[in-house]
Amino acid sequence: MGLHRNRRHSLTVDITPSLLYSLQGNMGTLINVQPLFLLFLLLKPLQFVRINDSYLSDERREELEDYIDDLHATGPTKPPTKEAFKTHVIIDSEMPLTDEDYCNLEMKRKRVHNRLYCAKEHFFLQASYEDIEKMCYNIFVKCTNGIRKCHRSRQIISGVHCVLTSGIMMPFCEYTSSFKEGWVFITCQWEDDIGEIIPVSVIDILAI
Structure with missing residues (x-):
């Protein structure tokens, strides 16, 4: 080369x-x-x-x-964008969400990392981006994991919760995969460039 x-x-x-x-x-x-x-x-x-x-x-x-x-993006991570959320969170994989290796494969395929460092946890959602974006207009609710304010889904959504078990940098990150179905909690922020409020991160899936 x-x-x-x-x-x-x-x-x-x-x-x-x-x-x-x-x-x-x-x-x-x-x-x-x-x-x-x-x-x-x-x-x-x-x-x-x-x-x-x-x-x-x-x-x-x-x-x-x-x-x-x-x-090579500036800063510790790239600024949140609509396309980044679609790429890293929304899933359309044919692999069963209950597959125990789901996160190990999908985290690599979707390139979810922090400048090559393993993400400690991550959520994938089986839903359309448009449905998730609508959640940003729902009223604030009390959140979890130390986050003060979140928006909660009005419908039940399926997803996968990935938790890091070993590794520091890609490609040596290993994850447990947990299928979840319930209310989704997300954070959102206003983007001046496009004049829209966009989803930024998934905080939790409260199982029903």
Whole structure:
């Protein structure tokens, strides 16, 4: 794999056939099978990254570039956005929500982490983004886990609660998976850029 810099400090990555083969699997396993690529990801942040390889589809190339952007975002984590919530929380997986390995697979597939550090807990929701967004207009209720104010769903929602059991950094994060069905508690915030209130995080699923 060759790395070439141009005068604008962009980066072009030449992907060999063996590396291309490894990319065909789950994006979350990339750093597990390519230690050299992990070293590249941890380099000093660059202005932007370009990946040139004739064998890569446009979709796969964009996925890889987005993955690198996640790691080089400013601040401890990326600012909350509508698209981030959709990507990291809303699930449409065919895997049963009761599967004991659900979180181990889905956390990697959806790239849920804090600058490569394992997220200590996370919730996935089986619902449309539009239904979750409507919750932001529900009245405030007393929350859990030390959070003062939350919005609660008016309907029963299914989801999965992931809790970290071992590991510090990806891809070595291991989670327990707990299927839950009940009232969902979320936090929301106003986004000036789009002029909307958006869901930010899922705090709990109160089982019925």
